[in-house]
């Protein structure tokens with residue numbers, strides 16, 4: 230299957246749709262979640278909370294999306310969160326310099342060249358405007374933050390380009406009020422905004438998107454804390470460069486020094502096991518160690534958790550050791566105290582970050598679970614993330630079957646995400662449920678009225694089992710587990 234097929238199903242069934250689709254001139258990079266998509270995302274986030282936030286006793290917060298200018302002076306976004314752009318001197322079309330050069334030369338262009346280097350490459354390769362073939366002007370910088378003005382004074386502020394800055398600026402407050410001992414994880418899930426120049430990858434690159442970020446705050450003294458020993462026996466898939474990953478125990482990754490500390494090994498195993506638990510095939514996951522050219526300048530070691538998809542290896546989580554850069558900068562610019570006491574000395578905490586793209590994680594799950602077998606299309610989503618857990622269908626819409634099915638539906642909806650579907654042939658209803666990834670469907674037939682039993686159909690095996698109505702509420706949680 231490919232991206233188009235998966236998005237076709239996702240759009241048809243109400244997972245995702247283009248934002249403001251009824252207007253023709255809507256810019257690219259904005260998407261809405263439909264009814265199934267919202268439930269799918271909620272379940273995904275609930276698993277993130279269960280397997281990462283709660284399991285590791287992290288602190289979850291929810292901070293403002295609009296933040297004042299100085300926050301981004303401190304974070305460095307105002308000065309350097311920009312892409313190189315180049316304008317046509319004649320038709321004034323604007324292109325991303327690195328992408329344009331890449332398209333024309335068919336060679337990878339490093340993302341971090343300076344403006345003169347791009348100008349040189351444009352000249353050397355005699356690249357003209359792709360639209361009108363006129364000469365291009367020199368490379369300029371385009372900042373990718375969305376600027377907003379607060380109040381009638383139009384005070385300079387920005388939509389956050391990542392959720393983590395809210396965690397950093399709240400750290401002194403959280404540390405004081407929550408009796409926190411480092412190392413400690415801080416988590417936030419919510420929207421972030423990036424004014425991409427020309428987003429062309431559909432739902433995989435959006436201008437407004439969901440992130441689920443975890444910032445682990447610690448001091449270098451915690452890097453090999455014994456509390457992280459429990460990770461040593463767990464597997465991780467490490468790739469050095471653009472290669473197939475090697476599945477190895479975290480203890481071996483430490484021995485071979487492809488992972489530098491127990492703390493980092495612990496969080497890498499945690500994030501990988503999260504994706505395995507929600508249903509990605511382990512052989513499709515890799516933690517790619519970034520090269521020095523790819524890393525952010527403040528990062529001493531970084532890994533991208535990537536998943537194999539039809540569009541290539543897709544980055545889902547950026548795992549970054551950000552050193553003490555963030556808190557130091559916020560301390561310098563705000564004048565507030567971001568240090569903690571460690572053995573009588575004031576130290577600035579360091580950060581290890583797990584920055585997850587939620588929308589693309591959901592896409593990756595859909596693609597990994599998209600199955601076509603014997604002419605039947607279904608999503609083999611695990612029950613823990615399936616948007617609907619159980620469907621209830623009356624076999625026909627007469628003879629009292631809809632009433633009996635409605636009664637069962639009403640009792641199950643209190644405990645489960647249930648769907649009642651009474652329209653069309655039973656085959657059509659199974660097909661719709663399969664495409665929505667509903668793991669179990671209950672059919673109410675004429676025997677239900679006399680024997681008080683129903684059939685329960687398993688989505689993946691298509692097998693059916695006759696079950697007493699009275700047993701459903703006990704049996705379903707077991708099946709869903």
Ligand SMILES: [Zn+2]
Nearest residue numbers: 317320358361
């Ligand atoms: Zn032009």
